Amino acid sequence: MTNKVMLTAAVTGAGDTVEKNPNVPVTPKEIAESAIESAKAGATIAHVHARDPKTGGISHNIEHYREIVDRIRESETDVIINITSGGGGDFIPSLDTPAAGGEGTDIQTPKERHKPVGELLPEMCTLDCGSTNFGNMIYMSPTDWLREQATLVKQSGVKPELECFDTGHLRFANQLVAEGLIADDPMYQFCLGIPWGAEADVETISYMKSRIPENAYFSAFGIGRMQLPMVTQTALLGGNVRVGLEDNIFLKKGVLATNEQLVDQAVKQLHSNNIELMTPQEAREQFNLLQPNGGN
Amino acid sequence: MTNKVMLTAAVTGAGDTVEKNPNVPVTPKEIAESAIESAKAGATIAHVHARDPKTGGISHNIEHYREIVDRIRESETDVIINITSGGGGDFIPSLDTPAAGGEGTDIQTPKERHKPVGELLPEMCTLDCGSTNFGNMIYMSPTDWLREQATLVKQSGVKPELECFDTGHLRFANQLVAEGLIADDPMYQFCLGIPWGAEADVETISYMKSRIPENAYFSAFGIGRMQLPMVTQTALLGGNVRVGLEDNIFLKKGVLATNEQLVDQAVKQLHSNNIELMTPQEAREQFNLLQPNGGN
Amino acid sequence: MTNKVMLTAAVTGAGDTVEKNPNVPVTPKEIAESAIESAKAGATIAHVHARDPKTGGISHNIEHYREIVDRIRESETDVIINITSGGGGDFIPSLDTPAAGGEGTDIQTPKERHKPVGELLPEMCTLDCGSTNFGNMIYMSPTDWLREQATLVKQSGVKPELECFDTGHLRFANQLVAEGLIADDPMYQFCLGIPWGAEADVETISYMKSRIPENAYFSAFGIGRMQLPMVTQTALLGGNVRVGLEDNIFLKKGVLATNEQLVDQAVKQLHSNNIELMTPQEAREQFNLLQPNGGN
Amino acid sequence: MTNKVMLTAAVTGAGDTVEKNPNVPVTPKEIAESAIESAKAGATIAHVHARDPKTGGISHNIEHYREIVDRIRESETDVIINITSGGGGDFIPSLDTPAAGGEGTDIQTPKERHKPVGELLPEMCTLDCGSTNFGNMIYMSPTDWLREQATLVKQSGVKPELECFDTGHLRFANQLVAEGLIADDPMYQFCLGIPWGAEADVETISYMKSRIPENAYFSAFGIGRMQLPMVTQTALLGGNVRVGLEDNIFLKKGVLATNEQLVDQAVKQLHSNNIELMTPQEAREQFNLLQPNGGN
Numbered sequence A, B, C, D: 001m002t003n004k005v006m007l008t009a010a011v012t013g014a015g016d017t018v019e020k021n022p023n024v025p026v027t028p029k030e031i032a033e034s035a036i037e038s039a040k041a042g043a044t045i046a047h048v049h050a051r052d053p054k055t056g057g058i059s060h061n062i063e064h065y066r067e068i069v070d071r072i073r074e075s076e077t078d079v080i081i082n083i084t085s086g087g088g089g090d091f092i093p094s095l096d097t098p099a100a101g102g103e104g105t106d107i108q109t110p111k112e113r114h115k116p117v118g119e120l121l122p123e124m125c126t127l128d129c130g131s132t133n134f135g136n137m138i139y140m141s142p143t144d145w146l147r148e149q150a151t152l153v154k155q156s157g158v159k160p161e162l163e164c165f166d167t168g169h170l171r172f173a174n175q176l177v178a179e180g181l182i183a184d185d186p187m188y189q190f191c192l193g194i195p196w197g198a199e200a201d202v203e204t205i206s207y208m209k210s211r212i213p214e215n216a217y218f219s220a221f222g223i224g225r226m227q228l229p230m231v232t233q234t235a236l237l238g239g240n241v242r243v244g245l246e247d248n249i250f251l252k253k254g255v256l257a258t259n260e261q262l263v264d265q266a267v268k269q270l271h272s273n274n275i276e277l278m279t280p281q282e283a284r285e286q287f288n289l290l291q292p293n294g295g296n
């Protein structure tokens, strides 16, 4: 069990966690710094969303993304940048306007979702492979839009991570691969435990892992209290791992975490199981990623 | 392997199958007659949607439902009526109005979706336990709306069949059960092979079956060419089964089916495996269903 | 689901079934005739053991095997002959002579077990890949003896069917393959439900199937009342199938079977599920078997 | 994930490891001391075999067992003693005397196997639930002998741990439970990775765990290089764990281990995953075990 694994720090996300944990980074500067601290603690990859510095909520402002990316690239700490391309996908049910969604509904087109990735050319990006209930809202990612987005990602040379919230998303990710829309060996990310996606447990990883293409790599994570146990379980099953405040805000019951602490703890779990971490440079070489400065 | 199974004939659905197979019943009279013929061929349950007699597309007209139900109830053939409560849930992506859906978008509120069930009091109804991509459209069933609908179904005394297109839907169905919103022993329906829900195969049934409550019953079906093989596999795994033109329009490759033929074939498969079918009256007693005339 | 499957009729075995069902063939003539009748009913392969015509018990007499094989080969019915090489492997525990076994213990060396196969050159033979409790006795097949036997089978050109009573046998079968002791694409036979081997159910087939080499074929059967359900389940999972009085003596509860009836019933189940049977000649070509007259 | 787990140190076994690792304890004094050191390092249970101090091989001498048990009981370190009742079960194949085994064959009767347990009344003992190939030899444990042994164990008040080398052993363990031969809530031990038993991986634990009775507890371990990874995986799946020189002699590749080091490492892995260990006294209370001095 000595394969090296990639550890992603998902440092902030776009959820309503800012008021629940003051360590959730909000400004581009805070997000970049938390990514850098996570890398120093051992993370191979920093997965970032931008937030609106005023509200703490989601931001689609390309300048916010640019500042995050620039700050990370200008630091002396190496880390692979992975930008979300989930973008605006939130549909808030409303009894008054059932077909249009209620206040807070935020649905972007594929081109809009792709913009931060296409302009900033990070080494990696996510691609959410389907729609699903997400708590009381609906995360919307229609299939033809995904085909368009996958094409844009492919043209950009950025490595997509095919996020699967459930087994049907995995089937569609396989379909994207079959249609030639994903370059090179595909990378899957099983996002587990989300209400209401697939469960976060070993049997589910095992089921999903058995259904990806032979040349594919996978990663998996669990949200909330399953985040840390899933790190060990996933790595022992041969997958890459992810922690961070996007998916879980507690270090242990009742103790709010920082990103660095979560990365620290994950590294400790992996090391105690004799599992080594991949460096950003090793990952870059193995997966033939763009160069850190944006592909030149 | 001598347990009796319930066989549902899903006679029409609401998909665009009318032009593909002229045997798909459209008018209330045709739908009722196909349900009756299916029952004569061995179906325990007839699952019905209404269609617009003029367009062949989906109908939300309560009078269409009433005519279907009345005609079945007035016939001399006994069959349990199962009305969809999926209702208007279709969201058609549009690049021009991304948050509102494009032409053909048809999203009803929970009360509207419940109306045919609440007024006509069939013995059973479906309840689709989540949202998902469904081909290029999105089927929308937000969680709070489902809680409201489940409450209405419970108050009506109708037995809901908890439809799960993927494993996250199953988790939410479990949640409805845990919240006390489902009366008596719950019935799950695993709807498999839908693009883009869970796969139609034995491992998936086995995975899902292992995650329902102990007092629960399950049924499963596959769509398209997996419909008939899944009948046998599901029954041999201890589940109830479903066939019909809603999910599959072919009897075999290149041969368009009728509902009766699909029921016939399913019965033949089950009988050849020594599996007997439950009669409507046996099902009514075992599951404590409403009376066929609407619960009086 | 239109792949052709091979159906084996295991016509007699060596168990104590003769007194329980008068249809169990005993003399070489009876065994050959039952094999021929099974082939007429649709069996691709006849799996045979010899019995002592006087006692009905196991026979290691090469002349009994020769008569069975000659009679089948001389008939006008084509069928692939599969001779057991399980031979003498029965160890009957005895408190008086614990290390030597009690009365009825019958342990042959690899060379002795191989003799009927090596002399008569059937197209196929079985190879039991391990030891296990078998009811109250122990079936003994030590690993180094199996390596010797596999080598003899390979030299003979006969196609071995790697019988696995449990998952450890499967691991050792994989080991034989890895050691180069099995020619061509290996064939596994999962022998399920034996007390005390692996369970006869779909999950077990699925587990075992996921652990054979990529170029391998599998077959599976269940004993007793699971024999007939497992035919359908195995074929629907992509495997070849087996029925016959060796493994099950009842057609249905309380009704003693003949081999032909079991084959008939299996064929009926398969046909009702749209699954076709492979002919002996098709199997011969696909698996590059010896010629029916012994390889000349 | 904060359930406490029991950690067993299997300090010596009976295999031919003495020449391979000088840390394998041999004399009763060494074995007792290694058990005590393991307990100090965090082990809840010490699983012991006796060895012949002269040869290092297996000993059936009750006085060797007595000295081990006395020394542990007289120490100031609390640990639950678990004595093997596997006893003499080794059958060494011999081409010259196939039915009797060759040199080194050592088959004891149930009464003989039970003797150290019955006389010394440890709190726990093992019970190997079947026969299997074990490398080139056969481990023999016939079913009726197991029924006799289980009865003796039950009468003694000692808690048996039902060792399953493969899935058929698990089925027979379930049978012992069903026959009422196992007192209270049964404890299973999945012994994985043995050539030629079930594989040491997560899917196998998951498969086996799904097939034990509802009131049962399980533990699992892997041998060789899978020992340490399986500790974490098993505990994360809700099972108890085992390490020790009986099953694995290396701390890491090329580095010979001591029992204390293996326990240390297991504790470190568990703690890093936020899993706490059960003390002997907690285990005694939870499982209603005999008192440490032999039940008085």
Ligand SMILES: [Zn+2]
Pocket (backbone or CB within 6 Å): A010, A013, A047, A048, A049, A084, A126, A246
């Ligand atoms: Zn994200």
Ligand SMILES: [Zn+2]
Pocket (backbone or CB within 6 Å): B010, B013, B047, B048, B049, B084, B086, B126, B246
């Ligand atoms: Zn429907």
Ligand SMILES: [Zn+2]
Pocket (backbone or CB within 6 Å): C010, C013, C047, C048, C049, C084, C086, C126, C246
């Ligand atoms: Zn046989």
Ligand SMILES: [Zn+2]
Pocket (backbone or CB within 6 Å): D010, D013, D047, D048, D049, D084, D126, D246
């Ligand atoms: Zn032991």
